[in-house]
Amino acid sequence: MTGYRLAPREQPVRGGQGLAFLVGLLVALIVGAVLLVAAGHNPLAVYGRMVETSLGSPRAWSATLTQAAPLGLAGLAVAVAGSMGLWNIGAEGQIIAGAIVGTWVARLGPDLPGPALIPLMLVAAVIGGGLLAAGPALARAHLGVNEIISTLMLNEVAIRLVRYLVNGPWKDPESAGFPVAPELPTQAALPTLFSRANIGVLIAAAVVAIFGFLSARSKWGYELRVAGSSAKAAEYVGISLRSKILTVLVLSGAIAGLAGGIRLGSTSRIVEGIAEGWGFAGIIVAALALMRPANVALVAVAFGALRVGGVAIKGEGVPAAIAEIIQALVLFGALTAAILATYRVVSATPKDGGEGVLAAADSVSATVDLAADSDPDDEAGESS
């Protein structure tokens, strides 16, 4: 394992990131094909069917875009936090929180007309997602609590909260034992755009576009990137790190919450699996989009197609899990390829060993113990 090392290339491979994505996709498709063959399926037929059902017709596109909308919002949520070097791993929970608060509001106003109820429901969902992120945001901004773990933990809390609601207080008495809430009033359904897609697609696209513009062109986006690259530089130029962390994480949760609201307006009732893994997939989307909102839309459509294709092949006895496998493998392949675009593998020169090394190792451990006693500012998760 010490026979190699990574040395920076003098010039990074041109277009390396886009290339990395394609390499990742290729790796994923090849490994996926091996799995499919092992399971007794014809990979070309399966892939063909996946493409056909997700991109082959207007109806297929409507399904893909319907998946891409929450995926893109979840990816945007992660990317907005990520552009400041913060991790929101809690999009899954925030989508659920959005759907919960959205449902709560929709249940309050069953007599409102659609044009009033739908905006109310979506705003409620935004607030719900923001609220779930507010705890980790406050803890990070004021106490330096690692937001990776706190947002991650709240996912599981939100998953159990919706389980509690649909099994208990909100359980539909006419659902014959199924843990689902009663259907929302019909005017809460989002108007259809084309085929199976509704205006949720447009809302998501608009939000992604707005943040793509803001993060690339506005002072706000610039400040985020400064704060993300160097906390010291940010404070020097008068950016309040604390308020930035707070607003960005709450905003990130709110964006994910909107995905929950849109989902609610498409399915008409809240169920346990309302978030469908979009929150976790959103992290992959954001990572592949290099935390740039402008790229999020593209990756979200690609992954939306993958998911639609995955569901379609279920009918032919191929597990839908192949779509999840491909998504994760695209990321692994792309991560590795992206590094190979900027580094090259060279063989390491042998190092000298012997007495000196052992003595040095002792001094390291002494340093470690000292560091543990004397470095109060050394906090976990201060990598940003």
Place this chain on the structure above:
Amino acid sequence: MTRDTVIGLIVSVIEFGTLLYLAALGETIAEKSGVLNLGVEGMMAVGGMSAYWVGVETGNPWLALLVAAALTALFASLHGVVAVMFGADQVVSGLALTILGLGLAAFLGQGLVLEQPRATFGPWPLPVLSEIPWLGPTVFSMSSVSWLAAALGVVTWLVFTRTRAGLNLRAVGESAATADTAGLRVVATRMVAVALGGALAGAAGAYLTLSLAPGWNEGAIGGLGWIAVALVIFGAWRPGRVLVGALLFGGLLALGPRLQTFRCSEATEQTLCLSRSINPIVVSMLPYLLTVGVLIVLSIRSRNRPSVAPAAIGLPYRREER
């Protein structure tokens, strides 16, 4: 609350504690070397599915557990290659490992869902000791996997605190550059730590699908892996404290489904009972909420005292960035 229900509860606490401890101990080893691995949920799925597969095929629980541990160590090494050797972001790589593991286990385990369990770790009553009241039917009858988990905890603690290998591992996790300068093999150490973490997560998954809840379906892990990640922080990266946390969180998991049996009723005479109903789903949120609480307490404390987390956690290391 009768004697039998209390003993049943303690047995269940030990079972859940064993499961959580195996996985959390593995994550502790990885994180001590400076590698955060958020793939525990997926690794447990891979381990649980493969163990159940081998169990159904051979009927041998130990073979199933060993195969699961070995395969999961290999699977975890994917995170090692991408995040340690290539230095990609550990958060992203770990989460992708979870998604991949859940996907692979669901895909490859599709045919196992309807299979009947054939291999399991039963209670293991020790001669004489198992006759002791209270301790006998609980601690001294626990399964061999529970003893294995306890032994691994002691070994890990000894290695961390008493051996050069443990010292090296901690040095790599505190400052990779310093450790490298001192001639320690940073990448190799971290690769081994990640693989060991995978092996233990795989063993935890195996114990789940073979013994604790025999059977396989794609929802089998159900968030237990995230509890293991939480436990490492809850236990402040120390094998002993992680054990206390594993028993506490295991207690909450064991208590949830049993809450109904602790309700007061007129029919049976009960000395201790609950007068109000507590929803088991609400109880199942507690491990996660407690972890967030502990994180907050740790952060407040670390304002005046040194942090307990390995300093280099989450930071990739490349030689030329020295």
